[in-house]
Amino acid sequence: MGSALRRLHWDLRLQPFHGYGSPTTVRVLAKVLYASPGAPADFHDQPVHDMRTMAVRGWRNFASQVAPYRTVHIRIGEQQFSVRADRTGIVDVQLDVDLEPGRHEALLWTVPGNEVSADITVFAPDATVGLVSDIDDTVMVTWLPRPLLAFWNAFVVHQSSRQVVPGMPMLYQRLARQFPEMPVLYLSTGAWNVFPVLKRFLYKNGYPDGPLLLTDWGPTNTGFFRSGREHKERALRQLAETFPEHRWLLVGDDGQHDPSTYADFAAERPELVEAIVIRQLTESEQLLAHGTLRPLERRNHGDLTPLVVTAPDGHTLLSALQHAEVIR
Template sequence: MPPSAEGAGSSPRPASSDATSSRPHRAARLEYAFDSRLAAFLQRRGWTARVEPYVGYGATGWVRVLGRVVLAGPGVRDADLPGVGAHPTGGAARPVTALRGWRSFAVVPLPFARVRAVVDGDRSELVADRGGFVDSVVDCSLTPGWHDVELVTVGGRTATVPVVVIGPDVRFGVVSDIDDTVMITRLPRPFIAAWNTFVRHDNAREPVPGMADFYRRAFGSHGDVPVLYLSTGAWNAAPAIGRFLRRHGYPTGPLLLTDWGPTNSGWFRSGAEHKRATLRRLLTELPGLRWVLVGDDGQRDPQIYAEVVQEHPERVLAVAIRQLSGTEQVLAHGAPAPAAGTASAEARTRRADVPLLQGADGAALLREWTSHGIGLE
């Protein structure tokens, strides 16, 4: 069981601004009232609970199970739901149709839904949060590698949730940002962000040149090195992101996203705090791993990674930062140069004797990786 876990059936989310108040913010209460009334209305008309599965992870003795309970109409098949019908190691089980981004957000969550998790034959009762999200650590004795967990709704609908169990002999792991690190998203300029997220087909998204090759050549030859994708993006986008990663040859791994919207303390979650809390959680849960942290200099990745390096230099093997072009920097934060504090953060990383790799694309980062002589043996 990981040191931070709260036990089977719990929802041990990373600490965030939600934890600053035991009483939800008024916006959160309004959101819950709307969602619960809409859910009750639709259930009376025959809509049923289904599970949208997300890739989970674990280690010896435990797995973190991730998913979301949503409502679907009587004529909707399980295979028609976003994210259902594909396995990270087995390819698509059915043809995947390109979807416009808004379809991933047009869902009706089922607040505080109860589901049964079946892990290696053992059953645990789990409870979703007010947004329908299941995020629970479950005791188990699974062997290292990929496994399937079943989540069963009260109505008997079953979804297969893949989880990767990291073995005790694994020594290294990778945490990768998504936006403008592996996928060109031109965030957070509002209109472009809205267009990319809600309007464009998910197969029209552009990969960052050379990044998939960098990941394959630096980490792919070590099949047991886990790659986890940490982003401030919404869980609603997880199915589209998963399809993007598979389509462009990135390593398969869990997505660690966030729930946009009201929290216990305000209207929106802090993306930076989500990343900080998740990184600290990974350091605690997986104490035997040293990490390669990959991000870009368009937002706060260099600062957040430098904080981890300062706190735990022995746990970071290297930091790799994709350098955005001047145009991309303007789109990211309104100025043609990296965000304030980036240079000092990079200097702190170097002073800690942790290799800092920098380049405009994957090919440049691979050259840096090779020239530093970094190995995963």
């Protein structure tokens, strides 16, 4: 496929994602794709003028041909690295660096002329509390059955189809004021292909900026869709290894496996969990999430279970966290 596209004068392009890390190690994320002649070097720089444009972009994001195993060059500050994409074209690497806390840019390219920049947020080492948040049904609702959600995210990306969960932006802003150095990461089973759409939704609705940890689209050895639970478990363990001094607020919903996934992580590393915050779905949302009116069962680990706060929206979650003195 790659040689045929090159004969048609398609070029390699990089889709950068928002990376993160500590002053000594950062995680750089990107995807290597083939693009038609004349396509912009940075997919994120394409202007969005109306909803029809966004729908076309959503289709192209999933129809693009990935370029596996390509060498990608990365420059961060004065340091330069060469890495290889995996078989799905994804670059996901940990690099040893020497950076100050704050926002940085990494320059990525495969060949001279297709350079793109990727945001890198270096979290302050003295931050005591971080926030890990699910996306679907936690900060936004699409009102679709979960089996259709991946298809909808792939091919229908109208902003009007996504509704903000009441009170959640206010809750996250309040947490950001309470903990000024708080790292914020959004951990979702959504595909990397919809990264620009999700970023725009979060920005438009006033959520704190932060890296998105998504998954990849396409078949695996066990099925067509990747395991969302395994993806979240791996991401939490990686955060624990990179930031052993941080305690995390783990925010999700009770429509799928967030309560048990977070409880399992708290049982493994109780010293790293500040609280588990669960948004309770309505009966209609539960039905769309997994086909029944009741939440999926939660796993309890007895004395190892940290503070667990549940409520139907951000306003009541804020009150509950204030009552528990997590937020002053």
